[in-house]
Amino acid sequence: MKLLLCLCLALALALAQDPHGKKKDHHGQAGDQHGHGGDHHGHGGDHHGGALDRCKGIEMDAATENEEGIPYFFKGPHLYKGFSGKAELANSSFTELDDHHHLGHVDAALRMHYKDDPTHHDHIFLFLDNKVFSYYQHKLEVGYPKEISEVFPGIPNHLDAAVECPNPDCDEDSVIFFKGDDIYHFGIKSKKVVEKTFENMPNCTVAFRYLGHYYCFHGHKFSKFDPKTGEVHGKYPKEIRGYFVRCPKFGDDSNHLDRERCSHVHLDAITSDDAGNIYAFRGHHFIREDADKNITVDTIEKAFKELHSDVDAVFSYQNNLYMIKGHQLFVYRVGEPHTLLEGYPKPVKQELGIDGPIEAAFVCADHHIVHIIKEKHIYDVDLSVKPRVAANQRPLSHLKKVDAAMCGPAGVTAIVGNHFYRYQSTMIFVAGRILPLQERVSKDLLGCDH
Numbered sequence: 078m079k080l081l082l083c084l085c086l087a088l089a090l091a092l093a094q095d096p097h098g099k100k101k102d103h104h105g106q107a108g109d110q111h112g113h114g115g116d117h118h119g120h121g122g123d124h125h126g127g128a129l130d131r132c133k134g135i136e137m138d139a140a141t142e143n144e145e146g147i148p149y150f151f152k153g154p155h156l157y158k159g160f161s162g163k164a165e166l167a168n169s170s171f172t173e174l175d176d177h178h179h180l181g182h183v184d185a186a187l188r189m190h191y192k193d194d195p196t197h198h199d200h201i202f203l204f205l206d207n208k209v210f211s212y213y214q215h216k217l218e219v220g221y222p223k224e225i226s227e228v229f230p231g232i233p234n235h236l237d238a239a240v241e242c243p244n245p246d247c248d249e250d251s252v253i254f255f256k257g258d259d260i261y262h263f264g265i266k267s268k269k270v271v272e273k274t275f276e277n278m279p280n281c282t283v284a285f286r287y288l289g290h291y292y293c294f295h296g297h298k299f300s301k302f303d304p305k306t307g308e309v310h311g312k313y314p315k316e317i318r319g320y321f322v323r324c325p326k327f328g329d330d331s332n333h334l335d336r337e338r339c340s341h342v343h344l345d346a347i348t349s350d351d352a353g354n355i356y357a358f359r360g361h362h363f364i365r366e367d368a369d370k371n372i373t374v375d376t377i378e379k380a381f382k383e384l385h386s387d388v389d390a391v392f393s394y395q396n397n398l399y400m401i402k403g404h405q406l407f408v409y410r411v412g413e414p415h416t417l418l419e420g421y422p423k424p425v426k427q428e429l430g431i432d433g434p435i436e437a438a439f440v441c442a443d444h445h446i447v448h449i450i451k452e453k454h455i456y457d458v459d460l461s462v463k464p465r466v467a468a469n470q471r472p473l474s475h476l477k478k479v480d481a482a483m484c485g486p487a488g489v490t491a492i493v494g495n496h497f498y499r500y501q502s503t504m505i506f507v508a509g510r511i512l513p514l515q516e517r518v519s520k521d522l523l524g525c526d527h
C-alpha cells in the first residue's frame with residue numbers, strides 16, 4: 078500500500094513536470110521541456126515573424142505559470158509558453174478573451190495558488206482593462222469575466238502587473254497588484270488592501286512568481302524582490318533574455334558566468350570527464366566546473382568549433398567527449414584545446430547502433446556501457462565491441478523525460494527542466510519506484526547563490 082502510494086506520488090510528480098512528454102527537438106531552439114503540446118499548428122502557427130522573436134528583446138505585458146508550472150508570457154495578442162516556445166495567439170488558449178473584449182493585450186496575469194481556497198486554487202486570473210477573467214485548465218469559470226472592483230474591491234483598473242503571494246511569503250495569502258509606483262497587497266480572505274511603496278524598485282510591467290521567487294520585469298531587465306518589502310538583494314537588474322528566454326546571442330557586457338549558472342532555461346546536455354570536470358551545455362554556451370569547483374563559461378563555438386551550438390547529449394568515455402547533435406556523433410579528445418577526432422562527425426546510427434536524435438546519454442566510471450535515453454526508453458550500448466548495438470531496451474520507470482544525464486562518483490544525475498535527481502546506480506534510476514529528492518540545477522548543481 079505504501080509502495081503504491083509512493084508510486085502514485087512519483088507518477089503525479091513526473092506528470093506535473095511534463096504533462097506532454099515532448100521530446101527534445103534536435104534543432105535545439107524549440108527544445109523547451111515545458112513546451113505545451115497544445116496548439117502548435119493552430120492559429121498561432123503562422124506568427125513566427127522576427128517582430129515576435131523573444132530574443133530580439135520583447136517587453137512582455139504579463140506572465141504567470143499555468144496549472145502545471147509552465148510559464149506563460151503575454152505580449153499584445155500573443156502568448157509564449159515556456160522559455161523557448163514561439164508566439165501563439167493568446168485567444169487560441171484562452172478562447173473567451175475575445176468574446177467579451179477585443180483582445181488588445183493582457184495587463185496582468187497570475188496563478189491563484191492557495192491551498193486553503195479550493196475554489197480558486199490553481200486558477201489563472203487574467204486582467205484586461207477593468208475586467209478579470211478566471212480560467213481553470215483553459216476554461217473560463219462560470220460568471221466570469223467580472224469587474225476587477227467586484228472581485229478585488231479597492232484595486233484599480235488598468236493594472237500594470239499582478240502576482241500571487243501565498244503565506245508565508247506574504248503575511249496572509251495575498252495578491253500583489255502593481256500600477257505605476259503604487260503597490261497593493263490584497264488579502265484573499267480578509268479582502269483587506271494594504272498600500273505600499275517599494276522604494277527601491279522600478280515600476281514593474283510584469284510581476285512573476287517562479288520557483289518560489291518573485292521577479293519584477295521592467296523594460297528588458299528584471300529584478301528579484303522581496304514580496305513583503307520590495308527590497309532587491311543582489312546584483313540586479315539583469316537581462317531578461319539570459320534567464321527567462323533561450324537565446325543564441327547575448328550582449329558583450331552580459332555576465333555569462335552568472336547567467337549560465339542561474340538561468341532558468343534547461344540544460345541540453347551534461348557530462349563529467351575522467352578527471353572529474355563537469356561540462357554542462359545550453360544553447361551556444363557551456364559551463365565547465367573543475368574538481369576544485371572553479372567554474373568557467375565559454376561558447377561552444379570556441380571550444381568545440383564543429384558543433385557550433387545546441388547539443389542533444391554528451392557522454393565521456395576514455396578521455397574523449399562523445400557529443401551527439403541530431404543524427405551526428407562528434408568525438409573530441411579532452412585537452413587544451415579539445416580536438417575533433419579524425420573522420421568525425423559520423424552518423425549516430427553507425428557509431429552507436431541507435432538513430433539520433435537522442436535525449437541524454439551517460440557512462441558510469443570503469444564501465445564500457447553507454448546508457449542512452451531516447452523517447453522514454455533507456456538502451457545499453459557496449460562500447461568495447463563493434464559493431465555497436467543498442468540492447469536491453471527498458472522503459473524509464475518514473476521520469477517521463479530527461480533533458481540531460483551524467484554518471485559520476487555520486488551516482489546517476491538526471492536533469493529535468495530546472496531540477497535534477499540523484500540515483501545511487503543506473504539500476505535504481507531505471508527501475509526505482511520512488512522519485513528522489515528534487516534539487517535545483519542552478520543552486521545545487523551550478524552553485525548559483527541567489
Ligand SMILES: *[C@@H]1O[C@H](CO)[C@@H](O)[C@H](O)[C@H]1NC(C)=O
Pocket residue numbers: 154166168169175176180
Ligand atoms: C484571435 O485574435 C486574433 C488577433 O487579435 C484575431 O485576428 C482573431 O480573430 C481572434 N480569434 C478568435 C477566435 O477570436
Ligand SMILES: *[C@@H]1O[C@H](CO)[C@@H](O)[C@H](O)[C@H]1NC(C)=O
Pocket residue numbers: 256257258259279280
Ligand atoms: C512610475 O510610475 C509613476 C506613476 O505612478 C510615474 O509618475 C513615474 O514616472 C514612473 N516611473 C518611471 C521610471 O517610469
Ligand SMILES: *[C@@H]1O[C@H](CO)[C@@H](O)[C@H](O)[C@H]1NC(C)=O
Pocket residue numbers: 369371372373
Ligand atoms: C579558474 O579557472 C580560470 C580559467 O581557467 C583561471 O584563470 C582561474 O585562475 C581559476 N581560478 C581558480 C580559483 O583556480
